[in-house]
Each structure stands twice: as C-alpha cells, then as structure tokens.
Amino acid sequence: MHRFDLAIVGAGPAGMAAAREAAEAGLKVALVDEQPRAGGQIYRNVGQAAQTYGAQLGKEYLRGVPLVEGIDHEAITHFSGHSVWAIEKGQLALNSPDGARQIGARCVLLATGAIERPMPVPGWTLPGVMGAGAAQIMLKQSGLAVENAVLVGSGPLLHLVAVQLLRAGAPPVALVETRQRRDSRRALLMWRLMLRAGRYIQRSLADLNELRNAGVPRHMACADVALLGERRVDTVSFSSGGRRQELSCDAALLHHGVVPHVQASRAAGVPHIWSDKIQAHVPVCDSWGRTEVPRVWVAGDGAWIGGARAAELSGRIAGLAIAHDLGFVHSPERDRRTSGWIEERDFELSLRPLIEKAFPPYAAALAPADNVTVCRCEEISAGEVRQAVRDGATGINHVKVSTRAGMGRCQGRMCAAALARIVVRESDAKIDEIGTLNARPPIKPVTLGALAGMRREAEGSEDD
Amino acid sequence: MKPGLRLKSLTPDAPLVEVQFGGEALMLPEGDNLAAALLAAGIDGFRQTPYQGVARAPYCMMGICFDCLLEVDGVSQQSCMVQVRAGMDLRPARQRREGPYASL
Amino acid sequence: MDADFAIVGGGIVGLSVALGLLDAGQGVVVLDGSDADPKASRGNFGLIWLQGKGVHQPRYARWSKESADLWPGFAARLKETSGVDVGLRQDGGLDLHFNDDSLADAVTEHEALQAELGAEYPFEVLTPETLSIEEPEVGPKVAAAILHHGDGHVDPLALIKALSAAVVARGGRIIGATAVTDVAARGAADAGFRLTCADGAEIQAAKVVLAAGLGSAQLGPGLGFAAPLRPERGQILITEKLPPLIRRPSLIARQDRAGGIQIGATNEDVGMDRRVTLDGMAKLAAEAVDAYPVLARAQVLRAWGALRVMSPDGLPIYQESPTCPGAFLISCHSGVTLAAVHAMSLPSWLLRRDSAPDLEVFGETRFAA
Structure with missing residues (x-):
C-alpha cells in the first residue's frame, strides 16, 4: 500500500491549493479526483480549454490555470480518474477502471466542492432538463453549447451561464427568474456590503448588460414553474406578473444556488449541522478546516459555500495547518503565512449574505408539491414522503426505510435536503431532531469484482 | 422522433472513433466526455427508471445524479464520468422492473 | 391503564x-x-x-x-x-458448499434433524449438474448445495x-x-x-x-x-438492481424483488460498533463472486452493519x-x-x-x- 502524509479528495481550487502548500512544506501528498484532469467544476478542463475557447468562458475561469500548474510538483501524486469510495482511519479506498486499491494517509482533507442545489419542480426528471451548471460543464469540458434553452431559477450562475452560451453562439430563449422583487430590495438595504462587493457586482451588471444588448428576455418574479413535454421537455410554463406564460424550448437549465457536497464528509463520520442560510447540512469544522474526527479536515465549498477564491484560500490555509499538525511547520510560520489568507478568505465569506439575500432559492422547490418526484433514483414523490410522516415515521432514516427515498444509487445526494425539509414541516420536529441520512459506504459504487480483487490482493501479499 | 438536445460544438474538428450504442455503430469524438458526446450525437434516452420505466438523460454532468447511467462494456457507470474510447460497447443500464421473476 | x-x-x-x-x-x-x-x-x-x-x-x-x-x-x-405486500417468496433456499468436507458435515446435521422431524424436514443435496439447472449462475467453485424446500425470503x-x-x-x-x-x-x-x-x-x-x-x-x-x-455484527452489501440472476436465496446472496442483490453477512464480535469495514466488504464480495461469478460486474451501491441479538x-x-x-x-x-x-x-x-x-x-x- 502506498503511504502519504496527506490525501486530498477533490482537485478543485481548494484541493489544488492545499496540495501545493502541503507539498511545499514537505508533505508527501496524494491528490485524488474523479475527473481525468484537475480543475474541479469551476476550473473544469481549464488546462486544455484555456488554449481554445477559454476566452468565451471569461477571465475568472482562466484564474484556474496557475492552480493547475501548481500541482505539477514532485511531492504530489495526482490520482486522476479515481473515485474515493471509503474513508477509514489512516486509509482511503480508491476505485478506477483499473480496479480498487487502498492508499495510506496520515491525514485526509476533503475538498469535495459544491453541487447545484437540486431543484425539484414538476417535470424536472424529463430528458432535456439539466442543471445550468451541467450546461456550463459541457461547455468547459467538451466545447458544447446547449442551444434553444430556457434558464430557470435564481443566482449569479444563471446569468453567467446565459452569457457564456450567448458568447458561444447559442443565445438562450429566455431567463425565467424566480427571485421576487422584495429580494432585490432586501439586497439593496445591504449597501455597505454592496460597496465591498464592487468587483462581483460590476461583473454581474456587465453580464446583465450583455444579455440585454443581445435581446435575451428576462422574466422576473416568476412562480408556478413547470417543465412540460411528452418524452422530453419542450415547454417551460410559469406565471409572472399575474399571467401564465409558456415558452417553447429544446432544453431547460435549472439553477437556484449551490450547496456543499458532503457525501464524503458524512461517510467519514464528520458531524454535520443544518444551515438555514444554505438550506443544507454542512460539516462542523474550525476556522482551519479541522473537523471533530481526528485527522479528517475539510476545505472549500464542501465545508462552507464561499466561491472559488474563498475555496482556494481555505485550501491553502488547511494545507499549511495540516503541515503544522504533522510537524512540518512551526506555528509562528503557519500563523505568519496564513494571516493574510485568512483575512482575504473572511472578506470573501463576508460577502455571501448579499448573494443569499439577492438570490434566494426558489421557494416552491424547497417545498415541492405532492406530485413532484423528490428521489430521482427510487422515483419517490414528495407526497409519498409526507404520507410516510403521517403514518408515523419520526426521523429522516425512518422515512428512508419506509419509502426507499434516499436509498438509490445517488445515496440521497439529490434528495436529502428535500426529505429533511419535508419531515420537519410535516412533523413539527426541529431539523436537528430528525437526524441526517446514514451515509453508507461505498461513497461511489464499486463492483463486487473490484472489491473481491482487493481481498485477493490482501491474501496474496502481506506487503505493507 | 424529435431529436434530443441541440448542441453547438466549438471544436467541430475533433477526431472521431466508432463505438456501439445499443448494437448500432456511432461515431464520437475520441477522449470526449461520453455523456456529452452522446447528447451531441442526439441520444436522449440513457437509463430507464426501475419502476416507471421512463427514460432519463444526464442532469448534473458531474457524477452526482446517476441519470446518465449506461452499461459500458458490461458494467453500469455514470457516462458523464467516462471518456470516449474506440470500440466501447454501450447499452442503456439493465435495471429490472418490479414484478415476478422472469425465470420462475 | x-x-x-x-x-x-x-x-x-x-x-x-x-x-x-x-x-x-x-x-x-x-x-x-x-x-x-x-x-x-x-x-x-x-x-x-x-x-x-x-x-x-x-x-x-x-x-x-x-x-x-x-x-x-x-x-x-x-x-x-395493511395493503402492503411483503414480497414473500418461499420456494426453497440453498446452502452452497465450496468443498466436500463442509458439505458432509452439513448433511450429517440435516440427517439428524430429518430423523427427528421426518417429512417435516424436506431437504435434498444438489449436485453440480442439478445445481446448474436449478441455479444457473452458480459457479464452478461451488461443489454442491443443500436445498431445503421450506426456506424463503421477504422484504x-x-x-x-x-x-x-x-x-x-x-x-x-x-x-x-x-x-x-x-x-x-x-x-x-x-x-x-x-x-x-x-x-x-x-x-x-x-x-x-x-x-x-x-x-x-x-x-x-x-x-x-x-x-x-450480546451483539454480533453482520455486514451486508447490496448491489444495483439487476435482471433476474438468482432464483433461490442462499446464505451468501439473495435477489430482492426490485432486482438488487443482497450479500451477507459477516459474524463479528465487536460490541455495539455498527460500522462497515473494508475488510468485511471485501470478504463478502470475494465469497459472492466465488459463488456467483456473474456478480463480478455488479456495482455495490451500499453496505451497512447491523447487530444480531444473540443469546448464549x-x-x-x-x-x-x-x-x-x-x-x-x-x-x-x-x-x-x-x-x-x-x-x-x-x-x-x-x-x-x-x-x-x-x-x-x-x-x-x-x-x-
């Protein structure tokens, strides 16, 4: 078994930055990521795309280039195309097309990033309905722009993806924005924050300008969103200004914010608490990223949503803090080098309330109607979940065993938050009383053959 | 049948390789993300759901949702996490539906 | 009251x-x-x-x-x-044996039970030939199986x-x-x-x-x-939903009605610890693949540990x-x-x-x- 001082899960901004800092401090680092190339979702494929269509994706995207270059370091082993499917004390189980294997690690840093907040609305399971982030990934990864799309929801990413599609020559049909007029007013009240967030606001206004100049319609304060179609989506239906409207399209791209991807931290046994702000469970950690599980750390959007810059900084901070914990760096040096990063990270995090106020999640998707599917894997509707609670299910795992919601392939990634909200509303329980879905290994599926192969390897050689 | 997603390619000249999809030959850009390449080739039905038997297509494109599930050379995988290789044998994932045993 | x-x-x-x-x-x-x-x-x-x-x-x-x-x-x-179908299937269960010695020991026990219970204990030994008809996916490493007709399973x-x-x-x-x-x-x-x-x-x-x-x-x-x-931990794996592969449940695996194949279970004395372990999962997988080679390509979706309630x-x-x-x-x-x-x-x-x-x-x- 290969042994490392630090194994980092996720090669996005946090993971790449942490790997670099730790390696510079003298640690032997394993950087594990499912993708063939480093970058995470935000800088997906940046090493390749920068040369070709990077300009269409914007300046912010190209900030990923030095991060990717930074992991080219003799002390960093990049396990690309490897998923982590179990985290045990001192070791990680990896899976790749070549089989399952274990690596040893004195410390583990989970830098698993964010996922788009699932948006259960009627019709969201139809082919042709995707996350707006998914469309952006196709653009970054494959240079493919979704044509004739309606973008639905809320958040800066919705505008950014619209602009990126526009620049790629695939202007969207329209934006159907779910934020209400009062949301903008509430954000305007935070004028001090707005002044500090100048850089982001400028960019956001530039995006909106570009859309306006191109004549992409924006429908504001929309509600009653439904995605319609026989075999695939062909219509987005919504009400706005008291009027029901329908737009034909070839694709519907949904987005209403991002949430931490916590499957790995949950499987590692890290305690999580519900965040009302983020409307999701987040891992409990200190400001260095240290969790309550010995030698398990978290950084980046997987710990707390802060965006790419905050993620990169929190990765650097955690990388150096781990180096200190393992005796590679003295505390004066750690403190001297991290103080500027901590200041800048905290500044970035301090801007988040503005985004949360200006772009709240779509309310109807937080409390889906009875006929809306919440568990896409096991095909369980919100109504079935509510019925289970009425039939006496007392916690989220009780709901899981009585409905099978959260028991499918995605292991609750797509429905856990929806289940929690429904159970709380139906049962009058508090969110911290209903538990969190048990996270069962494997974190990602692994074949029985690969598992069995691990056994044979263990029997064949006692080599350590 | 109405075609699937319409996708505009920014790199239309990528070299293509042949794969089998449900027994039929298909030309896809070598090394590209499999789910994206199939969407670009007009494929819209990836996995069939186990209970209602309806088609699903990629939703998240980042290994979270499993709706892009395909059987790749006999093993079910998220096609958004796989790269196109020449000669791949692709099929919609085998997901049996509720009901009595076929063989009993 | x-x-x-x-x-x-x-x-x-x-x-x-x-x-x-x-x-x-x-x-x-x-x-x-x-x-x-x-x-x-x-x-x-x-x-x-x-x-x-x-x-x-x-x-x-x-x-x-x-x-x-x-x-x-x-x-x-x-x-x-209740309106709930528990998915009872009760047309026998198999005890698979990888070698003749373990089979012989089991047969001795079964014969003793049959002597005691008579027709109330209907079992038979399936040779590899009959087994290949009764349970086609059982692999060549399995030497024989005991089929008991009263066994079955539910969800x-x-x-x-x-x-x-x-x-x-x-x-x-x-x-x-x-x-x-x-x-x-x-x-x-x-x-x-x-x-x-x-x-x-x-x-x-x-x-x-x-x-x-x-x-x-x-x-x-x-x-x-x-x-x-006292508690005795059993770890269990479940695969993705698959077409019908296993007809009768065995102590190694059973296919549930939705198609998932459940694989179990370890017997471990570890107190109240319900976690699963890499070793436990790998051991279960190896045995399942030995018994049913076709399962090598099946994806495991979940594993869990539960505690049996054991008397002395x-x-x-x-x-x-x-x-x-x-x-x-x-x-x-x-x-x-x-x-x-x-x-x-x-x-x-x-x-x-x-x-x-x-x-x-x-x-x-x-x-x-």
Whole structure:
C-alpha cells in the first residue's frame, strides 16, 4: 500500500491549493479526483480549454490555470480518474477502471466542492432538463453549447451561464427568474456590503448588460414553474406578473444556488449541522478546516459555500495547518503565512449574505408539491414522503426505510435536503431532531469484482 | 422522433472513433466526455427508471445524479464520468422492473 | 391503564407480537426507539430459514417449521390488513458448499434433524449438474448445495411497514422515537406496570413485553430477567438492481424483488460498533463472486452493519418474569422466520391460555448452570 502524509479528495481550487502548500512544506501528498484532469467544476478542463475557447468562458475561469500548474510538483501524486469510495482511519479506498486499491494517509482533507442545489419542480426528471451548471460543464469540458434553452431559477450562475452560451453562439430563449422583487430590495438595504462587493457586482451588471444588448428576455418574479413535454421537455410554463406564460424550448437549465457536497464528509463520520442560510447540512469544522474526527479536515465549498477564491484560500490555509499538525511547520510560520489568507478568505465569506439575500432559492422547490418526484433514483414523490410522516415515521432514516427515498444509487445526494425539509414541516420536529441520512459506504459504487480483487490482493501479499 | 438536445460544438474538428450504442455503430469524438458526446450525437434516452420505466438523460454532468447511467462494456457507470474510447460497447443500464421473476 | 399490554420495542418481533395480541382482543401500545438505536430489524437479511436450525434443540426446529408453514397465510393477511405486500417468496433456499468436507458435515446435521422431524424436514443435496439447472449462475467453485424446500425470503423493510400499518389498523398504538428508561411493577401483584420514557412520559399497562432487542439486556434485570444478550455484527452489501440472476436465496446472496442483490453477512464480535469495514466488504464480495461469478460486474451501491441479538446458545428466549408476573421477555435473532408464529401462536402463551405452545425449553433457566 502506498503511504502519504496527506490525501486530498477533490482537485478543485481548494484541493489544488492545499496540495501545493502541503507539498511545499514537505508533505508527501496524494491528490485524488474523479475527473481525468484537475480543475474541479469551476476550473473544469481549464488546462486544455484555456488554449481554445477559454476566452468565451471569461477571465475568472482562466484564474484556474496557475492552480493547475501548481500541482505539477514532485511531492504530489495526482490520482486522476479515481473515485474515493471509503474513508477509514489512516486509509482511503480508491476505485478506477483499473480496479480498487487502498492508499495510506496520515491525514485526509476533503475538498469535495459544491453541487447545484437540486431543484425539484414538476417535470424536472424529463430528458432535456439539466442543471445550468451541467450546461456550463459541457461547455468547459467538451466545447458544447446547449442551444434553444430556457434558464430557470435564481443566482449569479444563471446569468453567467446565459452569457457564456450567448458568447458561444447559442443565445438562450429566455431567463425565467424566480427571485421576487422584495429580494432585490432586501439586497439593496445591504449597501455597505454592496460597496465591498464592487468587483462581483460590476461583473454581474456587465453580464446583465450583455444579455440585454443581445435581446435575451428576462422574466422576473416568476412562480408556478413547470417543465412540460411528452418524452422530453419542450415547454417551460410559469406565471409572472399575474399571467401564465409558456415558452417553447429544446432544453431547460435549472439553477437556484449551490450547496456543499458532503457525501464524503458524512461517510467519514464528520458531524454535520443544518444551515438555514444554505438550506443544507454542512460539516462542523474550525476556522482551519479541522473537523471533530481526528485527522479528517475539510476545505472549500464542501465545508462552507464561499466561491472559488474563498475555496482556494481555505485550501491553502488547511494545507499549511495540516503541515503544522504533522510537524512540518512551526506555528509562528503557519500563523505568519496564513494571516493574510485568512483575512482575504473572511472578506470573501463576508460577502455571501448579499448573494443569499439577492438570490434566494426558489421557494416552491424547497417545498415541492405532492406530485413532484423528490428521489430521482427510487422515483419517490414528495407526497409519498409526507404520507410516510403521517403514518408515523419520526426521523429522516425512518422515512428512508419506509419509502426507499434516499436509498438509490445517488445515496440521497439529490434528495436529502428535500426529505429533511419535508419531515420537519410535516412533523413539527426541529431539523436537528430528525437526524441526517446514514451515509453508507461505498461513497461511489464499486463492483463486487473490484472489491473481491482487493481481498485477493490482501491474501496474496502481506506487503505493507 | 424529435431529436434530443441541440448542441453547438466549438471544436467541430475533433477526431472521431466508432463505438456501439445499443448494437448500432456511432461515431464520437475520441477522449470526449461520453455523456456529452452522446447528447451531441442526439441520444436522449440513457437509463430507464426501475419502476416507471421512463427514460432519463444526464442532469448534473458531474457524477452526482446517476441519470446518465449506461452499461459500458458490461458494467453500469455514470457516462458523464467516462471518456470516449474506440470500440466501447454501450447499452442503456439493465435495471429490472418490479414484478415476478422472469425465470420462475 | 393505557393498555392491556405495553410492548417495548417496535421492531419485527415487537410488532408481530403486538399484532397477535390485537387479534386476540387485547389493547396494545408499542413503544419504539429512535433512528439512532441499533434496530436489527432494519438491517437484517430477510430470510425465512429452516435449514440447520435446531441441530441441538429439536424444539427450535419445530417452532421454526411451524412459523414457516404459517407464513403464506400470514403474508396474505398482512396484505389484506395493511395493503402492503411483503414480497414473500418461499420456494426453497440453498446452502452452497465450496468443498466436500463442509458439505458432509452439513448433511450429517440435516440427517439428524430429518430423523427427528421426518417429512417435516424436506431437504435434498444438489449436485453440480442439478445445481446448474436449478441455479444457473452458480459457479464452478461451488461443489454442491443443500436445498431445503421450506426456506424463503421477504422484504424486511416492507415487513416492518406492513406490521406497523396492520397494528395501527387493528387499533394498536405505536409511539415512536421514544426511549423507555425504566419498567417497574406498580407495587401490589397484578397491579400492572409503569413504563418511564426518557422525555418523562409514563405509560401504565397491565402487562409488559420486552422485545427491545439488545435494549432488553438493559431493561431486563430490573424485572427479574437475566437477559444475557450480546451483539454480533453482520455486514451486508447490496448491489444495483439487476435482471433476474438468482432464483433461490442462499446464505451468501439473495435477489430482492426490485432486482438488487443482497450479500451477507459477516459474524463479528465487536460490541455495539455498527460500522462497515473494508475488510468485511471485501470478504463478502470475494465469497459472492466465488459463488456467483456473474456478480463480478455488479456495482455495490451500499453496505451497512447491523447487530444480531444473540443469546448464549443462539436460541430464542421466551420467559415470564419469575419475580414480576405479567412481564415477559421475548428475544430472538430470527425475527423474520418467527414472525408468523409470534403473531399467531405466541399470544396464547402470553395470555396463559390452554392452547399455549410449550416453550419451556426456551426459558431462562437453561442459562442458570
């Protein structure tokens, strides 16, 4: 078994930055990521795309280039195309097309990033309905722009993806924005924050300008969103200004914010608490990223949503803090080098309330109607979940065993938050009383053959 | 049948390789993300759901949702996490539906 | 009084007994723990299993057999009362053997049981040739199998759901997310029992049944039971849903009705630790692939650990308290197999009726050596 001082899960901004800092401090680092190339979702494929269509994706995207270059370091082993499917004390189980294997690690840093907040609305399971982030990934990864799309929801990413599609020559049909007029007013009240967030606001206004100049319609304060179609989506239906409207399209791209991807931290046994702000469970950690599980750390959007810059900084901070914990760096040096990063990270995090106020999640998707599917894997509707609670299910795992919601392939990634909200509303329980879905290994599926192969390897050689 | 997603390619000249999809030959850009390449080739039905038997297509494109599930050379995988290789044998994932045993 | 019977434990054992008592006209309240409790019922493998049971205690073999025979009618009644189909399939189960020695040992045991039970114990040995017809996906490493015709399986989660719904439909009360911290007799004989819950609530009942799994080990001594119960961890894997591959359940794998293949289970003495381990998962996988090579390509979606509720000799415990009459301890690690008999025969024993089954050998006096 290969042994490392630090194994980092996720090669996005946090993971790449942490790997670099730790390696510079003298640690032997394993950087594990499912993708063939480093970058995470935000800088997906940046090493390749920068040369070709990077300009269409914007300046912010190209900030990923030095991060990717930074992991080219003799002390960093990049396990690309490897998923982590179990985290045990001192070791990680990896899976790749070549089989399952274990690596040893004195410390583990989970830098698993964010996922788009699932948006259960009627019709969201139809082919042709995707996350707006998914469309952006196709653009970054494959240079493919979704044509004739309606973008639905809320958040800066919705505008950014619209602009990126526009620049790629695939202007969207329209934006159907779910934020209400009062949301903008509430954000305007935070004028001090707005002044500090100048850089982001400028960019956001530039995006909106570009859309306006191109004549992409924006429908504001929309509600009653439904995605319609026989075999695939062909219509987005919504009400706005008291009027029901329908737009034909070839694709519907949904987005209403991002949430931490916590499957790995949950499987590692890290305690999580519900965040009302983020409307999701987040891992409990200190400001260095240290969790309550010995030698398990978290950084980046997987710990707390802060965006790419905050993620990169929190990765650097955690990388150096781990180096200190393992005796590679003295505390004066750690403190001297991290103080500027901590200041800048905290500044970035301090801007988040503005985004949360200006772009709240779509309310109807937080409390889906009875006929809306919440568990896409096991095909369980919100109504079935509510019925289970009425039939006496007392916690989220009780709901899981009585409905099978959260028991499918995605292991609750797509429905856990929806289940929690429904159970709380139906049962009058508090969110911290209903538990969190048990996270069962494997974190990602692994074949029985690969598992069995691990056994044979263990029997064949006692080599350590 | 109405075609699937319409996708505009920014790199239309990528070299293509042949794969089998449900027994039929298909030309896809070598090394590209499999789910994206199939969407670009007009494929819209990836996995069939186990209970209602309806088609699903990629939703998240980042290994979270499993709706892009395909059987790749006999093993079910998220096609958004796989790269196109020449000669791949692709099929919609085998997901049996509720009901009595076929063989009993 | 809140009820004639208070049942501590809302797992498969507690709910089966509750349903039986309701059928017998008793008022019943069931107190169930929270999601954080070990809950063996939620983690179990779902087998209705006779083969090999009661090798050293024929009464246990008969008791299991009685339950297996009652199961088809019991499942039908559950469906009728609750609307939930528990997915009973009972056309035999296989014990796969990888070598002739282990087969020979098993056959010796089965013959002893058959000598005791006669036609009540229908088993046969399948050679590789017959096995390849009966169970085509079994691989060449399997030397032979024992087929017992009374064995089968159900969906254990559906069983819990059906039992819960049936208990409520019959007028029983289930109080969930409740930890019972104390059970005590209310002074004078026959004055009943007071159950205290963690939140301070109290329940009064004429009689009380401890069916709390490992929790009975804590509550039992206060009522005069030895309750010598210990946990034994079993890790289980489940695959993606697959087309029909496995016809009959074996002790290694079974295919559930949705197509998932459940693989189990380890036997580990690790206290209350319910985690799964890489070693445990790999060991289960290796055995499953040896038995059914086709499974090598199947994706494992989940693994979990559950705690069996074991008595020192592995047999059930049915005991009325020697010091607090009206308090009963019911414990077993075969709650699925015995569910039918717990619902249909045990109530007459709890009610001390003439038709009560003879359960003397399952009393706690056997531990008093």
